[in-house]
Amino acid sequence: MNDEAASRKDDHVRLAAAQQDAGPRRNGFDDVAFVHHALGGIDADHVSLGVEVAGRRWPFPLYANAMTGGTDRTTRLNLDLAVAARETGLPLATGSMSIALDDPDRMVGFRRIREENPDGFLLANIGVERSPDDARRAVDALRADALQVHLNSVQETVMPEGSRAFSGWDASLAAIVEAAEVPVIVKEVGFGLSARTLARLGELGVSAADVSGTGGTDFVRIENARRPGRDYAELIGWGQSTVECLLDLPSRPPALLASGGVRSPLDVTRALALGAQAVGVSGSFLAVLIDEGADGMVRRVREWTERLTELFALLGAATAADLTATDLIIRGATAEYCRARDIDITTFARRSSGTRAGEEHRAR
């Protein structure tokens, strides 16, 4: 059973990395354009990238999202990530710790992430079907600052050895949230969180929800490639894009994080402008890690944070929160989704007219 889990972890990394080989694909982020205001910029020196997430200050609105752990190969990847996180301040989530909860010898590799990065913000990760006691063990092993709980029913459906019993998930999540001693962040794994799901997460009192939508790593393709018959291809494309999720919100959503298909600092900026507090990246960071190791990741994080500062200045945003008053045009398939769900996208196109920057500009 545990060998099966171990070979699955290695398969996931190999197949997810192969998805990156083709280079960045078009996705929902391409449907989001900023209206350019040629006199609207500010000085890069006045930009502050820091954000508040799960009760703590992050140096920038970016994190390495859950990927892996539990085998020799995946532990090496996590340790490179941990070194890069220590050098840059990048908040870091481990992959699912279920493999080590079932086989405690495998916990060593997870503990080493904390040893490499003693002061960084670390998120433990478990599946929603785990018990509150498992959640506590995962958090304790990492001395984690927060707990990610993943919802992955599409992946389980396509996974040859996956679960097909989802009716207990709501109660299981409620029990984990109730018992947790650190902030709980609920996430998808690349199929998106709907408005209905987000409303329920708000009721449960989760600290944040990471919508993790389509557009990047595709676990239907990954699990389908692990099936001899590859017979679940018809599910490719299931789910909502990250951008659609950020636009399709209930009246009282939890704090939002975004991931799924983030390819560039511009995508990070778009997600922040759509209301995410911070933005998670898996697939495109995995490619850097595999090709260039910890040094490459350090370079990537520094490049991205520098570029974020430049984009904020160009858009006249001193902080990530200011981006939510930028003017956005929503086009293409995302606009069609919004029409079908009765979401008014015209309000996004004129958001700056109500702000001080917008008023001052019009008064000139």
Ligand SMILES: Cc1cc2nc3c(=O)[nH]c(=O)nc-3n(C[C@H](O)[C@H](O)[C@H](O)COP(=O)(O)O)c2cc1C
């Ligand atoms: C190799 C790999 C393994 C992953 N394993 C996990 C996991 O164990 N737990 C989890 O919550 N998400 C996992 N994910 C999903 C990511 O956290 C993320 O939600 C998804 O990949 C979408 O982001 P991306 O397009 O930036 O890759 C994994 C992603 C990759 C690439």
